[in-house]
Amino acid sequence: MKNSFDEKILEEANDWINANQKVVLATVIQTWGSSPRQVGSRMIVNEKGDFSGSVSGGCVESAVVRECMGLIKDSKPSKKIEFKVSNESAWEVGLACGGEIAVYLEQIN
Amino acid sequence: MKHSQLKEIIKKKASKTEFAIVTNLENGLSEIYEPGKSLGKEFETHKEQIDEFFKLKKNGVVENTEIFVETYIRPIKIIIVGAVHIAQYLVDFAKSLNFEISIIDPRGYFASEQRFPDMKIINKWPEEAFKEIETNENSALIALTHDPKIDDPALQHALKNKFYYIGALGSKKTHENRCKRLQDSGFSEEEINSIHGPIGIKLGGKSAPEIALSIIAQLVSKTYNK
Numbered sequence: 582m583k584n585s586f587d588e589k590i591l592e593e594a595n596d597w598i599n600a601n602q603k604v605v606l607a608t609v610i611q612t613w614g615s616s617p618r619q620v621g622s623r624m625i626v627n628e629k630g631d632f633s634g635s636v637s638g639g640c641v642e643s644a645v646v647r648e649c650m651g652l653i654k655d656s657k658p659s660k661k662i663e664f665k666v667s668n669e670s671a672w673e674v675g676l677a678c679g680g681e682i683a684v685y686l687e688q689i690n
Numbered sequence: 691m692k693h694s695q696l697k698e699i700i701k702k703k704a705s706k707t708e709f710a711i712v713t714n715l716e717n718g719l720s721e722i723y724e725p726g727k728s729l730g731k732e733f734e735t736h737k738e739q740i741d742e743f744f745k746l747k748k749n750g751v752v753e754n755t756e757i758f759v760e761t762y763i764r765p766i767k768i769i770i771v772g773a774v775h776i777a778q779y780l781v782d783f784a785k786s787l788n789f790e791i792s793i794i795d796p797r798g799y800f801a802s803e804q805r806f807p808d809m810k811i812i813n814k815w816p817e818e819a820f821k822e823i824e825t826n827e828n829s830a831l832i833a834l835t836h837d838p839k840i841d842d843p844a845l846q847h848a849l850k851n852k853f854y855y856i857g858a859l860g861s862k863k864t865h866e867n868r869c870k871r872l873q874d875s876g877f878s879e880e881e882i883n884s885i886h887g888p889i890g891i892k893l894g895g896k897s898a899p900e901i902a903l904s905i906i907a908q909l910v911s912k913t914y915n916k
Contacts, residue, residue, distance in 0.1 A: 587765070587788040592700055598693055606691065610715065610758045611751055621749035621760050659718035685758060687718055689691050 590623040590634040594689060603628040604689045605649035609636050609682055610661070616680035628653045636684050637664075645684060652686055659687040691720055698722060706764050706790065710744050715756040723759075733757065765790045766913060769823060771816060771844040772834030773800040776859070779902035780832065781809060787910065789830075794819040796840065816844040830855035830909055832889070836864055842871060849881050855912045857889035857905060864888075 590606075597604050609622040617638035624634035624642065626649035636645055641664045648662055663683045691713075699722065702709050712733050713720040721729055723740060733740065739752045743759040751758050765788050770777050773795040784791050793811045795801040796819075801811040812819040831848040833841040836859050845868070848856045858868060865887035872882050890904030891911070 587703070589788075591696060591703070595693075595696055595700055598696070608758070608760070619749075659715075661715055685713070685715055687691050687713075687720075689693055689696055 588623070588634060590625055593633055594625045597625065597627055598689060603653045605652050605686050606689055607636055607645050607649060607684050607686050610685045611683040612680060613682075614680040616682045618682075626650065637682065640664075641682070641684075645686070649686055652688055657688070658690075659685065661685050691718075695720065695722070703762060708744075708761075708763050710740070710759050710761040712740055713758045713760075715751070715758055764828070767792070767823070767825065767829045768832060768909070769794060769825070769829065769844070769848075770832045770834060771795070771841060772859075773797075773802075773806060773811060774834050775898040776834055776902050776905070777832075778805065779899040780906060781806060783902060783906040787906070792823050794844065795835070816840065816847060820844075820847050825851050825853065827852045827854055829853045830912075831857070832905060832909070833858040836860040838868065838871060842868070845872065845885065846875065846877070849877055849884075855886070855909055856884060857886035857908065859889050859901075860887060862888060 594604050594606055605626045607624045607626065609618055609620050612620055618636055622636055624632055624636050624645065626632045626646050628650065630646050630650055632642065632646050635642060648660065652660055661683060663681065665681050699711060702722065710723040711720055712723050712729065714732055721733060723729060723744065725744065728734065729737060736752050736755055736757055740759055743750065743752070744761050747761050747763050749760045768784055768789045768791050770780060770791060770793045773793050777793060781791060791809065793801065793806060793809055794814070794816055795811065796813065796815045798813055801813045812822055829851070831844060831853050833844055835841050841858060845856065845858060858865065860868065868887065869882050886908060890901060891908045893900055893904040895901065895904065
């Protein structure tokens with residue numbers, strides 16, 4: 582029963598927009614190997630770098646926040662990014678669990 | 691995604707309809723998919739594959755395309771019988787897990803709005819109350835009164851309508867007596883054994899929030915084994 586346990590991120594995104602914040606929605610669209618969050622997992626980021634939700638177990642969130650802020654700054658509508666097996670700077674980018682994920686970022690406007 | 695579309699998605703979620711969001715990952719265009727509704731040109735070409743994702747209630751990228759499908763299904767319905775202390779904590783857990791909850795309790799002093807703000811409480815006996823709730827094999831029953839007058843009719847309704855989860859609060863002795871009564875009412879051993887009694891996984895806790903946690907843990911586990 583996928584999706585029954587909803588995290589209400591979209592509702593939160595709507596609240597942020599209503600509070601005049603710029604919001605980027607990040608969604609896990611593909612996973613390979615072991616990844617902490619399933620396809621469809623979401624997080625939102627605003628122009629200040631505040632975020633809510635998750636796309637991994639904390640492994641790549643910081644990089645996603647940076648990318649999302651970049652998207653807002655450059656006024657780009659969407660972007661796809663991939664994260665692969667981690668290297669030495671594991672907590673910076675990359676998944677310590679050895680999985681790979683693709684995340685789709687889109688601005689809500 | 692446009693803000694207007696986000697608002698539409700939220701509205702659809704709130705009205706408990708089943709739908710999907712289809713997104714073209716190349717150009718960022720997205721649409722709401724519903725069975726029987728036609729889609730824009732670029733999605734219409736892959737309608738069959740999108741349909742397949744929807745039927746399997748799956749999320750993912752359609753093979754050899756740049757189309758991402760995310761399906762939304764109806765939340766599971768939980769009926770709590772007994773607006774008791776444990777129910778107050780169950781409501782909190784169930785909300786964050788996106789279950790749809792109804793509470794039945796014929797005793798007005800328990801089922802007050804002050805104790806359960808923003809909750810659908812049916813202040814009637816179970817036989818009458820169930821006429822107001824649509825239930826099926828995707829429904830769950832949590833019986834908390836351990837009063838046969840209130841719990842038993844609800845348990846009988848849940849068994850007859852093949853709820854995927856049925857749990858009843860009470861000691862082993864209480865549960866034994868309950869099973870005997872159900873047997874006398876003509877329910878089979880298999881049906882009676884499907885009731886989780888005493889309810890919940892063994893956590894060891896005795897406080898209301900701990901019991902609520904043990905019940906909700908059992909319910910989630912059964913939801914995935916369904």
